[in-house]
Amino acid sequence: MQNGTRPKLSSDVNLERIGKDKRCDGFSGADLGNLLQVAREACLEEIIESTSASDSTPVPVVKKAHFEAAFESVSASVDSESKRNYEAVKRLLEKKTARKDMAEIEADSRSDAGLSADTH
Missing domain, CATH: 1.10.8.60 (Helicase, Ruva Protein; domain 3)
Structure with missing residues (x-):
């Protein structure tokens, strides 16, 4: 090691x-x-x-x-209380990341829809 x-x-x-x-x-x-x-x-x-x-x-x-x-x-x-706190922070960050990802997907789809409307 x-x-x-x-x-x-x-x-x-x-x-x-x-x-x-x-x-x-x-x-x-x-x-x-x-x-x-x-x-x-x-x-x-x-x-x-x-x-x-x-x-x-x-x-x-x-x-x-x-x-x-x-x-x-x-x-x-890591005691059990600290472990619970770490897990709570992890879940919170996962939710924020998921919301951010969804917002980016929605923005991309709106921008893609705008592009396809411009090309017709």
Whole structure:
């Protein structure tokens, strides 16, 4: 994760499923990044504990078990009240965008109608 590097993930890791896990409710993007970092650290600790100084260093591969361990120590930074507030703002912005889009469509159709009347 540092300097643009990504940890190698095991085939048993499905990031989409992890992101939709109920334990991620209230997680911000930073919280998800922290979850990945803690899982990576768990992977590295496992390698350090299982290898001796004379062994070649294996490539760290983050497994589902590392994410399970990370869930034990990483929690959401967005409380339920803040989440409700964010959702309310999102709905408000979506309504405003939808109204603006409809106004633009109506203006375009009026201008198109004016153009077609001028060409006949």
